[in-house]
Amino acid sequence: MSVLLIAEHNNKEVKQFTFNAITAASQINDDLHVLVIGKNADPVAKSISEVPNVKKVIHVDNDIYENYIAENYTPVILKLSENYSHIICSANTFGKNLMPRIAALLDTSQVSDIIKVISEDTFLRPIYAGNAFATVKSTDKKKCITIRPTSFDAAPTSGGSAEIVKGENTDPSENTKFLKKEEIKSDRPELGTARIVISGGRGMQSGDNFKLITAIADKLNAAIGASRAAVDAGYITNEHQVGQTGKVVVPDLYIAVGISGAIQHLAGMKESKVIVAINKDGEAPIFSVADYGLEADLFDALPKFLEELNKLNTIQK
Amino acid sequence: MKILVAVKRVIDYNVQIRVKEDGTGVVTDNVKMSTNPPDDNAIEEAVKIKEAGKAKEIVAVTVGEEKAQETVRKALAVGADRGILVKASGTVEPLAVAKILQKIVEKEKPDLVFMGKQAIDDDCNQTGQMLAAILNWPQATFASKIEVKEKVLEVTREVDEGLETIEVSIPSIVTCDLRLNEPRYASLPNIMKAKKKPLEQIDASELGVDIKSRIEQIKVEEPPKRKAGIKVSSVEELVQKLKNEAKVI
Numbered sequence: 001m002s003v004l005l006i007a008e009h010n011n012k013e014v015k016q017f018t019f020n021a022i023t024a025a026s027q028i029n030d031d032l033h034v035l036v037i038g039k040n041a042d043p044v045a046k047s048i049s050e051v052p053n054v055k056k057v058i059h060v061d062n063d064i065y066e067n068y069i070a071e072n073y074t075p076v077i078l079k080l081s082e083n084y085s086h087i088i089c090s091a092n093t094f095g096k097n098l099m100p101r102i103a104a105l106l107d108t109s110q111v112s113d114i115i116k117v118i119s120e121d122t123f124l125r126p127i128y129a130g131n132a133f134a135t136v137k138s139t140d141k142k143k144c145i146t147i148r149p150t151s152f153d154a155a156p157t158s159g160g161s162a163e164i165v166k167g168e169n170t171d172p173s174e175n176t177k178f179l180k181k182e183e184i185k186s187d188r189p190e191l192g193t194a195r196i197v198i199s200g201g202r203g204m205q206s207g208d209n210f211k212l213i214t215a216i217a218d219k220l221n222a223a224i225g226a227s228r229a230a231v232d233a234g235y236i237t238n239e240h241q242v243g244q245t246g247k248v249v250v251p252d253l254y255i256a257v258g259i260s261g262a263i264q265h266l267a268g269m270k271e272s273k274v275i276v277a278i279n280k281d282g283e284a285p286i287f288s289v290a291d292y293g294l295e296a297d298l299f300d301a302l303p304k305f306l307e308e309l310n311k312l313n314t315i316q317k
Numbered sequence: 318m319k320i321l322v323a324v325k326r327v328i329d330y331n332v333q334i335r336v337k338e339d340g341t342g343v344v345t346d347n348v349k350m351s352t353n354p355p356d357d358n359a360i361e362e363a364v365k366i367k368e369a370g371k372a373k374e375i376v377a378v379t380v381g382e383e384k385a386q387e388t389v390r391k392a393l394a395v396g397a398d399r400g401i402l403v404k405a406s407g408t409v410e411p412l413a414v415a416k417i418l419q420k421i422v423e424k425e426k427p428d429l430v431f432m433g434k435q436a437i438d439d440d441c442n443q444t445g446q447m448l449a450a451i452l453n454w455p456q457a458t459f460a461s462k463i464e465v466k467e468k469v470l471e472v473t474r475e476v477d478e479g480l481e482t483i484e485v486s487i488p489s490i491v492t493c494d495l496r497l498n499e500p501r502y503a504s505l506p507n508i509m510k511a512k513k514k515p516l517e518q519i520d521a522s523e524l525g526v527d528i529k530s531r532i533e534q535i536k537v538e539e540p541p542k543r544k545a546g547i548k549v550s551s552v553e554e555l556v557q558k559l560k561n562e563a564k565v566i
């Protein structure tokens with residue numbers, strides 16, 4: 001049977017992680033169909049139809065799907081589920097909110113946040129904030145799976161021409177209303193997919209001091225991350241949080257500044273290719289995962305770092 | 318209004334996890350256990366709502382072994398009125414916990430169910446959404462702010478893009494984020510008083526739900542270790558290494 005992937009998008013563009021999920025889904029079974037639920041989301045359906053791995057796009061379009069509400073998405077997916085062996089989406093706040101609702105109504109025990117497909121029923125997933133890896137086998141007939149997007153490469157986005165078919169909408173829920181979204185727009189690369197991430201922790205001491213981080217992020221075309229302590233202290237907003245209860249990032253370069261390296265933080269960044277830690281406490285646990293550790297006061301080190309970067313004439317973008 | 322709060326007993330978040338050599342799981346013997354952190358936020362929020370005069374009763378429920386009583390007692394010590402322990406041994410998957418909680422909801426008829434957004438042992442992030450689904454109730458997940466209004470809740474949710482606000486009608490399920498509030502500590506007198514609060518025990522087998530595992534755990538292993546790095550002595554050296562050795566800038 002085929003697998004069904006639920007696309008994440010904003011009615012205009014496909015969210016990047018959908019492409020990572022496409023890769024994972026097609027490792028399970030290459031007869032991959034993608035479901036686009038939205039309002040006037042034709043451009044989204046079209047982009048997905050151009051992904052070579054995708055065999056079919058099902059597009060359900062209605063005004064009620066303008067904002068993403070799990071209660072409204074679920075019946076659409078349940079109606080289609082009969083034809084599929086696996087239902088899949090990304091393990092970000094989109095998929096985490098949605099998938100268990102589907103799984104429960106299919107009487108399936110969901111496998112969350114997989115980092116590897118071993119076979120069509122067996123997967124690898126981190127537990128205990130990534131301090132252990134479990135190999136698990138789903139014995140349910142229908143499988144509901146969420147994928148850790150950063151553990152799979154993004155699928156190529158052009159060259160394919162899958163057919164797009166219209167699907168049917170279902171009645172909206174009366175009990176859940178979308179009120180507003182405070183989306184912080186930025187020109188920077190997205191945290192989840194950036195090649196370089198620079199994060200600040202409690203050691204930054206204030207939101208204002210984050211400008212030291214911003215200057216370097218500008219120079220390196222990096223995304224800005226933060227520890228939970230920095231977010232809790234109000235130095236920076238929640239969507240920047242990296243860790244067990246924040247975002248997982250796997251950039252080529254992760255720079256942790258004034259972050260001690262609690263296991264909950266490491267859970268979100270320790271798979272990064274190269275890790276740099278700048279911390280004045282030589283015993284800070286962050287140094288145990290850092291490829292390059294600099295024991296220094298960040299208020300001295302960051303301005304110098306920027307100065308040195310400015311001296312380089314070639315910075316990869 | 319009545320609020321049911323689901324609390325799970327897990328290995329304390331400060332404990333360095335050790336994987337068992339035989340690959341069957343992680344070491345739990347003689348390891349400090351506590352309440353799953355966001356479940357403390359769930360209790361705290363319920364207590365605050367009660368203190369504001371908007372709720373009459375708070376019932377704390379857990380599914381687990383006999384010892385999970387401690388987790389319920391802690392909830393009682395910070396303000397829950399009654400406790401329920403549903404006894405079940407071994408791993409109970411989120412779907413099974415949701416089915417058990419459904420039975421408890423049918424019996425207790427709460428107006429709201431508060432839970433944590435994620436258990437820090439299995440990292441599943443499923444149970445609340447599953448319970449909402451099988452009850453056909455609305456769900457407000459990853460809540461960092463809850464306002465109780467007439468017949469509805471206004472909930473601010475932490476999502477990848479920032480913050481989102483939704484309105485859900487009551488009854489509903491809320492899963493709580495750590496930023497929702499600052500959980501209080503239990504005072505000694507309250508811990509003593511909690512010992513006298515009612516704690517009902519029910520055997521999971523009496524509830525008539527199928528709770529056997531659907532997911533086989535084949536093996537648990539240590540994650541690959543990172544190779545040890547080096548300390549650099551200056552910013553200049555750091556930039557040189559990043560440029561010429563790691564080649565990432």
Ligand SMILES: Cc1cc2nc3c(=O)[nH]c(=O)nc-3n(C[C@H](O)[C@H](O)[C@H](O)COP(=O)(O)OP(=O)(O)OC[C@H]3O[C@@H](n4cnc5c(N)ncnc54)[C@H](O)[C@@H]3O)c2cc1C
Pocket residue numbers: 200201202203204226227228229230241242243244245246247257258259260261262263264265268278279280281284296297298299330354355437495
């Ligand atoms: C259930 C749960 C989930 C959690 N989830 C997350 C999560 O997703 N992400 C997360 O990050 N945390 C999470 N936490 C919190 C985590 O346990 C830590 O409390 C948090 O990561 C600490 O943040 P920090 O390193 O910025 O602060 P601290 O631990 O206070 O460290 C600050 C560091 O800055 C250094 N420093 C201070 N001043 C300077 C200076 N001038 N120059 C250089 N260095 C300096 C200090 O030496 C210190 O090492 C979670 C906790 C729990 C219980």
Ligand SMILES: Nc1ncnc2c1ncn2[C@@H]1O[C@H](COP(=O)(O)O)[C@@H](O)[C@H]1O
Pocket residue numbers: 323324325326353355356378379380381409411414431432433434435436437439440441442443444445
């Ligand atoms: N065994 C359990 N007993 C009581 N509540 C639970 C149990 N398992 C999960 N929960 C609740 O569901 C939330 C999410 O858990 P999970 O889906 O396992 O990540 C937890 O924060 C608890 O509030």
